[in-house]
Amino acid sequence: MTQDDPATPPKPVSQSFGWVILSWRRWWRDAVVGTVDQAAVIEKRREDGAMTSRYMFMIAMSGGIAILGLLLSSPAVVIGAMLLSPLMGPIMGLGFAMAIGDFGWMRHSAKSLAYGSLVAIGLCALVVFLSPLQTVTTEIASRTRPNLFDLLVALFSSLAGAYAMIRGREGTIVGVAIATALMPPLAVVGFGIATVNWTVFSGALLLFFTNLMTIALTAAVMARIYGFRTTLSSRQTQFQNIIIIFAFVALAVPLGYALRTIAWEANASRQVQAELMDEFDGRGRISQLDINFDREPIEVSATILTPRLMDDAEARGARSIGRALDAPVNLVLTQYQVGTSKSAAEKAQLASASRQEEVANERANALAQRLALIAGVPEDDVLVDRQRRRALVKSAVLDGATLAAYRALEMRISSTEPEWQIELIPPPLPLPAIIFEDGEPTADGLAKMAVVAWAAQRLDAGIRLAGPADEVEKARAIIAAKDVAIETETRSGRLTVGWLKPGE
Structure with missing residues (x-):
């Protein structure tokens, strides 16, 4: 520039800022996005999310280990289940499929996730149902009250996981699997189903849903940032962004309230x-x-x-x-x-703690002695679960005792031990007759139906109702409310009640 040339005016601040943003975007496109083998990443994600026999086997093994670790309240065992769980594959697949607009892949990933989750929940519920340990341990309780911190843990973990998958740092996935803990909440859902505990079931299901949605949506955002090609139009992309933001807000509000309560x-x-x-x-x-x-x-x-x-x-x-x-x-x-x-x-x-333990043991021993006495069996035949406060005894045949008498004995013991669940299993005696008058059960008939339902529950047996159609239907409706298997037969005459034979 010569002395005659006017001085070059400085660029406005807005232009300088725009130039910086443009330079940064060029650097990101060339030095970062350009180094990612998108085809290889997508192929790997498809393989990890496929529903194969190996995937289902590992889901089952992970679920079994998780529920045992939760029942034993063993963090080490629970962590082992987290490492084995392959659930991260289809969830990440959902996110990547969402980002590139591959709805076929999205359906396959959702199918793998759904079937895997059902297998895990079903197996865990079966293990808990058959297990003598059904207490809500600290490991179980910690997964029943999700809050905003759980969402943040899932968010940061999924950011790390998506980055590791895109950049080929697969070793990082081990830490991500532990942090997000996908399998333990599913195991707790199975525990809630087996123990019919709505609080445990709903809390664990919300935690799993929080982790699932956060990981999938974050993976979609990361794939977009790294420039994965999409078949969506700009309008569809904008709508998808709104959906992602709305989903995060919808999750954050109830979880934030839960955190405030805690x-x-x-x-x-x-x-x-x-x-x-x-x-x-x-x-x-x-x-x-x-x-x-x-x-x-x-x-x-x-x-x-x-x-x-x-x-x-x-x-x-x-x-x-x-x-x-x-x-x-x-x-x-x-x-x-x-x-x-x-x-x-x-x-x-x-x-004091030692004395409380001694008192609890003395009380349990005294309860076992009383149950053995009224059931007419040796004390060793009484099963006492001190941890769950449950006592069970199979009664011998007592002279002149009816099913109503056995039920009364159980109720008498239960009234003196309100903190215990007492179960006295009677012998399979004939069921009492149910009396109807003017098409309605009498007061005695209602009492007899309560005895029938109780006996069927204790013996885990089904019953057969035979008689006039209206009486059979009314009796069936009342007794079936107690979860008793019932077969019916319509005929004339009085209503009769009998046990179903094995195999019927």
Whole structure:
């Protein structure tokens, strides 16, 4: 430029920024997108998501290991199931198929995912149904209350997984499989079905659905960023982007609310502990604290080890906790007097726990003795599950006892042990007659139907109803509500009830 030339004006800021964006896009296209073998990546994703015999076998093995790890509350076993699970394949396939607009591939991936999930859930439900262990362990409980953090874990993990698959860093997938934990929620869904626990079932299903949707949608976004070619029009692409954003928001709202609830309960637990300690001037020690936030009023049960017993601590504690939580509280407070030193309190805490265990064992042994006595069998024939608080005994034939008498014996024991599930299995005696008057069962007839349903449940046997059509139908409707297998026969005369023969 000569002295006569006017000075070149500087470029506007908007043009400079636009030039930077253009340069960055060229670099991304040439140095990043241009180095990705899209055909190889898509082919690999198709192979991983195919529904083969190997895929179904690994799904079944992973599900079996997962449910056993959950029942045993063993994190190591659960992690092993995560590593074996091939569910990541079809889920990532859904995302990539969505990105490139291959609806045939999307259907195949969805089919593989659906069949694999059903196999896992069915196998886990069968294992739990046949297992003597059906307690909700900490590993199971931790997968029944998904929140916003679970969505974020799935988001970051799927970003890492999609990047690893696109860039050929397959070793990273091991960590992604552990982080997203796809199989354990499915195993918990099976547990919920086997134990007929809606809370466990719905919570675990929401967690699995959260992981599934987050991984698939994030994979679609990553494939778009890396320039995978699509057959969608610009309008279809824009609509798909809106759907992805809406799906993330729809998942985030309920999960965010769940996180808020969990945070409130955690803070409330700390406040309860603080209020209880204040009632004892900080010299007490909380040995046990149970809070049920689902009850109205909130139920708080606490055991305190203290050097001095406080007569009005329960009433004052309920008022102070209620003020702190701004909610009505029902407090049950148990105090144990101990020495004044910290070590004395700790020793008392251990002694209290040991004594509670001894009391539980003594109570279980006493229950076994009572059941053996009323059933007329040796005590060794009584099955007692202390963990699940369940006792079962198969009764001998007692002289003159009817099925109604056996049921009454079971109800008598159950009324004295409300925390236990008592099952007394009667002998297969003849079923009582059900009396109808004017087309309706009498009060005695309704009572006899309750006995019939109870006996059929305890013996796991079906029954046959024979008699006039209207009486048969009414009796069937009442008894079938108790999940009893029933066969019917229409004929004239009185209504009769009998056992189905094996094989019928």
